[in-house]
Amino acid sequence: MQLNLTKGVTEVSRDVYDLHMLAMYICVAIGVVVFGAMFWSMVFHRKSKGAKSADFHESTKVEILWTAIPIVILIAMAVPATKTLIEMENNDDSDVTIQVTGSQWKWHYKYFDQDIEFYSVLSTPREQYENQDGTTATKGENYLLEVDKHLVIPTNKKVRFLITSDDVIHAWWVPAFAVKQDANPGFINEAWTKVDKPGIYRGQCAELCGKDHGFMPIVVEVKSEADYAIWLEEQHQINAQAAAAEKASLNASVSMEELMTLGETTYVAYCAACHQVSGAGLPPAFPALKGSTVATGDIAAHIDIVLNGKAGTGMQAYGKQLSMKQIAAVVTYERNAWGNNTGDAVQAADVKDVAKGSESDTAAPAKVAEVVAIVAEEAPVEDLTKVYSEDELMVMGEQVYMKACAACHQVSGAGLPPAFPALKGSAIALGDIAVHIDMVVNGSKKNPAMAAFGSQLTKTEIAAVVTYERNAWGNNTGDLVQPAAVDAASAK
Known part of the structure; x- marks a missing residue:
């Protein structure tokens, strides 16, 4: 029924549905007994029939x-509810x-x-959902719940979600999974699901998060295990391309x-x-680009703000979201649209130069320039x-x-x-060095959130970051890990 909850497609969602129905049936039964007794008394013990009210005081029975009956009812509801919540x-x-x-x-x-990794964005054109095209004939059933890239997961596998935010509070909500968790900046909330059958399941942000809160849908595509393996391979090929x-x-x-x-x-x-x-913006939070000093001023500064965002404002960093060609194109568009007409044609190489300059701003002192070259992956051979x-x-x-670990373990450790x-004062950072190196190289089997960095970092980088973790934040073990030690541990 449209007026009732749906069962969902996971065991937990069905348990939640059963809890809802149990509570509703108990409430209905209580309502029938209470109101039945009340109306029966009103009909058969009314004054017009000569009924006289009884005069009595307290009854221990x-x-x-x-007291006992409500306790029994509450226990009957609490036992399955607690079991489901724990699960x-x-x-x-x-x-x-x-x-x-x-x-x-x-x-x-x-x-x-x-x-x-990828971003998932509402795919319906803005002019359509804002009715700027003058018609609603082309709008599909899910025009506000469709995205350009679906989140894909396999059937019959336990999928764990680590949910966070990089700006304000959001909420990741997929009703069919009985999953709804707040995404809080600076915190990690956890949820999980295990779906029995393939299909497409939709949800949306369930926390007021700003002007476009209503245009932040979630689409989860559940594939069979075989199809999921094919999808993974396709994604690796797409990334390579x-x-x-x-x-x-x-x-x-x-x-x-x-x-x-492309820029438009x-x-x-x-x-x-x-x-x-x-390009008129929504001042003061989102300033205009039409005629602005950013869009008509220094090109490098314009590229930098698109690449790295601006701290303390709503301007996000798009360096990880867009390719250098896309950034070059959008900067070109902003510098030539709405009458700006600077004539500047920004190329991807220009974006690379600015990105490289941003990295050099935080470069190490000259005495360790050779080491920094390895970090930036500019050294052709690792010694x-x-x-x-x-x-x-x-x-x-x-x-x-800062590059690979601080997002999860925090700058402060x-x-x-x-x-x-x-990591500050942890058994890993203060304990056996070989175990510490193995954790960074191969990740953790007990905690999938700890990724394996053996293929992402050089052995020199791993040696350096293990040394840093063992001596930063007051750990002060005095251990210096060299690349040869990482190489020996990796070979085992």
Whole structure:
């Protein structure tokens, strides 16, 4: 029935449905008894029939009954409810772990141990859902619940979600899974699901998060295990092709016409929600780009703000969301649309130069320039026999930690328990060095949130970050880990 809850497609969601029905049936039964007795008394003991009210005082038996019966009812409801709640919070033994990050106004999904991550954005054109096209004939049933990229998970596998936010409070809600968790900036909330059959299941943000809160849908596509394996392979191929295209774009010179076309598409998809299609913005939170000092001023500063965002404002960093070609195109569009007409045609190589400059702003001192080159992956060959000083390892280790670890374990090393435990004073950072190295290289089987960095970092980087973790935040073990030690541990 439309007026009732739906059962959902997971065992937990069906348990929640059964709890709801149990509570409703108990309430209905109580209502029938109470109101039945009340109306029966009103009909058969009314004054017009000569009924006279009884005169009596307290009854020990009645008081025991009306105390004991509600207790029994509450226990009958509490036992299955507690069992279901415990099961809902049991995130152990997951087969797949996905980090879900809310962002104004889209979702970012990252598959642990798969090197797959992407943003999922409402795919319906803005002019359509704002009725700017003058018609609603083309709107489908799910026009506000459709995205450009579905979150894909396998059937019959326990999928664990680590839910957080990079700006304001959102809420990741998929009714068919009985999953609804707040996405809080700086915190990790956990949830899980195990779906029995393939299908497409929809949800949306369930926490007021700003002007486009209503346009932040969730679409989960559940595939069979075989189809999911095929999808994973396809995503790896797409990533490889995207990397090749990105590399090729750095040496290409794109025409103004092509830049403007791609730039307009990118702007409408990623920027128009805040700065408006007309470039007029929504001051003061989202300033106008039409005639602005950013869009008509220094090109490098313009690229930098799109790449890295602006702290303390609603301007996000798009360096991880867009390719360098897309950033070049959208900057070109903003500098030439709405009468700005600067004539600037920004290329992907220009974006790369600014990105490289941003990295150099936080570079280490000159005495460890060779070490920093390895961190930036500019060194062609890694020398595993080289012995680094404590200063070199700590400087490089801090940079690697900030790049690869701080998002989960925090700059302060305090972590985000329980998903990301603290490193400050931890048994890992203070205990056996070989165990510490193994954890960084191979990840953790007990905690899938701890990814394996053996394929992401060089052995020198791993040696440096392990050294940093063992000596930062007051750990002060005095241990200096060299690349040769990491190489030996990796070979076992």
